Amino acid sequence: MGPTIKDVAKKANVSTATVSRILNDLPGYSKETKEKVMKVIEELGYQPNAVARGLVSKRTQTIGVLFPDVSSMFSSEILNGIEDTAHELGSSVIVCNTDRDGKRTMKYLQLLQEKRVDGVIFTSEVLTEEYYETLMDMQVPVVLVSTASYRYPLPYVKVDDKHAAYTATEYLIQNGHTQIAMISGRKEDPIAGAPRVEGYKQALSDYGIPIHEESIVYTDGFGFQQGQESFPRIAEKLPEVTAVFAASDEMAVGAMSAAYQLGIQIPDQLSIIGYDNLKIAEMSIPPLTTVAQPLYQMGEVAAKLLNEMLRTGSSVESRIMPHHIVERCTVKRMK
Amino acid sequence: MGPTIKDVAKKANVSTATVSRILNDLPGYSKETKEKVMKVIEELGYQPNAVARGLVSKRTQTIGVLFPDVSSMFSSEILNGIEDTAHELGSSVIVCNTDRDGKRTMKYLQLLQEKRVDGVIFTSEVLTEEYYETLMDMQVPVVLVSTASYRYPLPYVKVDDKHAAYTATEYLIQNGHTQIAMISGRKEDPIAGAPRVEGYKQALSDYGIPIHEESIVYTDGFGFQQGQESFPRIAEKLPEVTAVFAASDEMAVGAMSAAYQLGIQIPDQLSIIGYDNLKIAEMSIPPLTTVAQPLYQMGEVAAKLLNEMLRTGSSVESRIMPHHIVERCTVKRMK
DNA sequence: ATGAAAGCGCTAACAG
DNA sequence: CTGTTAGCGCTTTCAT
Numbered sequence: 129m130g131p132t133i134k135d136v137a138k139k140a141n142v143s144t145a146t147v148s149r150i151l152n153d154l155p156g157y158s159k160e161t162k163e164k165v166m167k168v169i170e171e172l173g174y175q176p177n178a179v180a181r182g183l184v185s186k187r188t189q190t191i192g193v194l195f196p197d198v199s200s201m202f203s204s205e206i207l208n209g210i211e212d213t214a215h216e217l218g219s220s221v222i223v224c225n226t227d228r229d230g231k232r233t234m235k236y237l238q239l240l241q242e243k244r245v246d247g248v249i250f251t252s253e254v255l256t257e258e259y260y261e262t263l264m265d266m267q268v269p270v271v272l273v274s275t276a277s278y279r280y281p282l283p284y285v286k287v288d289d290k291h292a293a294y295t296a297t298e299y300l301i302q303n304g305h306t307q308i309a310m311i312s313g314r315k316e317d318p319i320a321g322a323p324r325v326e327g328y329k330q331a332l333s334d335y336g337i338p339i340h341e342e343s344i345v346y347t348d349g350f351g352f353q354q355g356q357e358s359f360p361r362i363a364e365k366l367p368e369v370t371a372v373f374a375a376s377d378e379m380a381v382g383a384m385s386a387a388y389q390l391g392i393q394i395p396d397q398l399s400i401i402g403y404d405n406l407k408i409a410e411m412s413i414p415p416l417t418t419v420a421q422p423l424y425q426m427g428e429v430a431a432k433l434l435n436e437m438l439r440t441g442s443s444v445e446s447r448i449m450p451h452h453i454v455e456r457c458t459v460k461r462m463k
Numbered sequence: 464m465g466p467t468i469k470d471v472a473k474k475a476n477v478s479t480a481t482v483s484r485i486l487n488d489l490p491g492y493s494k495e496t497k498e499k500v501m502k503v504i505e506e507l508g509y510q511p512n513a514v515a516r517g518l519v520s521k522r523t524q525t526i527g528v529l530f531p532d533v534s535s536m537f538s539s540e541i542l543n544g545i546e547d548t549a550h551e552l553g554s555s556v557i558v559c560n561t562d563r564d565g566k567r568t569m570k571y572l573q574l575l576q577e578k579r580v581d582g583v584i585f586t587s588e589v590l591t592e593e594y595y596e597t598l599m600d601m602q603v604p605v606v607l608v609s610t611a612s613y614r615y616p617l618p619y620v621k622v623d624d625k626h627a628a629y630t631a632t633e634y635l636i637q638n639g640h641t642q643i644a645m646i647s648g649r650k651e652d653p654i655a656g657a658p659r660v661e662g663y664k665q666a667l668s669d670y671g672i673p674i675h676e677e678s679i680v681y682t683d684g685f686g687f688q689q690g691q692e693s694f695p696r697i698a699e700k701l702p703e704v705t706a707v708f709a710a711s712d713e714m715a716v717g718a719m720s721a722a723y724q725l726g727i728q729i730p731d732q733l734s735i736i737g738y739d740n741l742k743i744a745e746m747s748i749p750p751l752t753t754v755a756q757p758l759y760q761m762g763e764v765a766a767k768l769l770n771e772m773l774r775t776g777s778s779v780e781s782r783i784m785p786h787h788i789v790e791r792c793t794v795k796r797m798k
Numbered sequence: 799a800t801g802a803a804a805g806c807g808c809t810a811a812c813a814g
Numbered sequence: 815c816t817g818t819t820a821g822c823g824c825t826t827t828c829a830t
Contacts, residue, residue: 129521130602139798175576175577176577176651177577177579178577179517179518179523179577179578179579182514183512183518188514190557197543198539198546199536199542200539201534201536201539204533204534205541206559207539207559208532211558211559211560212560215559220574221558221577222525223542224555225543225546225548237548238510239555242511242513244512244513244514264784265508267464352742352746382746384748385748385750407536408746410687411713411717411720412747412748413719413720413723413748424534457597
């Protein structure tokens with residue numbers, strides 16, 4: 129193996145304590161010894177052992193992050209923000225792909241516990257009691273991203289889903305649309321499901337537009353396929369619709385794909401607005417108008433909050449992140 | 464803090480050695496003691512400390528993975544494969560976003576060394592001498608993904624870029640195209656640049672089609688924007704072109720976007736084939752025909768190779784992964 | 799089958 | 815300013 133702090137101490141004729149002090153720049157050594165030690169470190173190519181350090185300091189400078197699907201554009205953008213920030217703050221991140229599987233999630237939580245990570249960021253899934261319990265056991269700070277829990281007092285960072293959905297729908301209305309359908313995710317999803325539907329309804333209601341339950345199609349996810357499959361249903365049943373609000377960009381793009389197959393021109397014959405502002409939104413044809421979630425920043429903020437909790441030992445406030453409409457080319461101005 | 468092995472030992476009236484043996488199922492204890500100990504472990508909610516274990520065993524069950532851009536669809540697919548496999552094999556993965564920055568990469572390499580990761584996977588970038596040196600210092604197995612080094616003897620897993628480009632071009636030819644342009648990445652890129660251009664040229668040449676250097680446009684990356692920006696140049700200069708081979712799906716989609724702006728119908732007026740088979744390929748309108756790289760499997764294989772090297776201590780063979788055409792809707796059959 | 803004891807490489811009192 | 819000495823929690827000879 130490589131040289132240890134002992135080797136350095138010996139060669140520099142000092143104690144390991146002194147070397148340690150220098151390494152952690154704690155007070156207690158002369159300029160000369162520091163120089164001498166640094167030189168030896170250089171010569172030996174000494175690299176401190178973070179594992180040993182972690183054993184005594186009880187800090188591993190590592191955080192764990194759980195994603196339902198690391199390879200999704202959604203998750204990877206958040207990961208990017210977390211990683212950049214954690215790195216800046218001197219921590220590494222261990223990624224965990226839960227695959228939306230309870231068993232697997234629990235296994236990961238346990239793993240993270242054994243690895244003694246300093247904290248964990250839990251994203252996009254609903255926090256079950258089981259998760260919460262073991263998270264509490266771990267005795268480490270936790271922050272939720274793109275999810276929240278009403279039952280458990282954990283800080284979260286997310287946009288206001290209802291509000292964002294309201295904004296999206298309102299945008300459609302302000303562009304002259306009144307026959308607006310919605311492609312929703314899972315009805316039962318307490319985070320990305322129901323609230324967005326509520327926001328949609330609220331906007332219609334506030335603008336005096338009647339709400340028709342048949343205008344909402346519920347799916348079992350937020351993917352391209354769900355959008356693609358559900359669009360024909362609305363195209364067929366609701367021919368009078370001029371605009372649709374999709375609860376995710378992937379669904380929006382799926383819907384556009386289906387519309388294309390059906391020979392429906394977007395935005396000429398039908399307007400569509402998405403939700404998320406993933407990379408794909410600007411790459412679609414035509415580019416997708418959408419309500420943006422600041423995913424990168426959400427990751428960034430989460431990492432910072434975690435760090436803050438670590439540093440101060442106290443808890444922090446949740447953060448409602450701002451959302452905003454990104455106007456591109458899929459919504460037509462009516463009238 | 465939580466209970467330690469000592470607490471377990473004491474409460475079970477055995478030595479820590481025995482508990483350790485049971486935990487690692489090594490021989491040397493009766494069925495009765497095992498049961499007794501397991502019960503205590505349960506009662507105490509004992510969780511072994513992987514940090515302490517790592518200190519003595521010199522294995523952290525953690526690997527480091529470097530990506531130029533974690534949030535790209537390309538990287539995240541590879542990450543997914545690595546993560547799933549590493550997890551199956553009992554390891555965690557620390558992700559490092561190098562941002563294509565030499566300094567940052569070096570910092571990460573150093574960090575991984577301090578953290579005593581068991582191995583590292585280096586992806587998509589060219590391996591400089593500096594990287595190689597410190598990687599060697601680390602004394603841990605390394606595998607390259609989607610890149611390779613002719614100077615240094617490290618195992619890699621990638622497709623045969625020249626061959627894959629050949630296949631893509633050949634597909635166009637077999638569909639009756641003879642006026643074929645190419646949108647390439649950086650000319651100097653020894654992995655994804657030159658080889659793909661060579662494959663393209665070789666295919667033309669093998670089929671007796673004259674090669675025009677002007678039919679190749681070089682860009683400074685593989686992104687959507689590069690494709691979008693360079694397409695107009697070929698549309699303008701080479702009106703006779705009926706098909707284009709883009710060296711990445713993102714570029715292909717960018718090109719399609721530009722074509723759309725220009726009112727050029729795909730595939731009716733122009734065919735296009737991409738490279739990678741990212742998720743976006745099936746989400747584009749129309750769905751993109753492309754030559755697929757098995758990204759997930761590449762990650763999977765890399766993780767397995769790394770594990771193999773760790774297990775046996777010996778080196779392994781590189782893997783050329785199979786590529787294949789995914790026929791979708793952007794290539795028109797001529798004549 | 800089981801225990802005692804020596805570390806792994808580092809930090810952190812406590813002495814000087 | 816600097817060294818000595820305990821550990822951190824675990825594994826691993828070496829005895830018994």
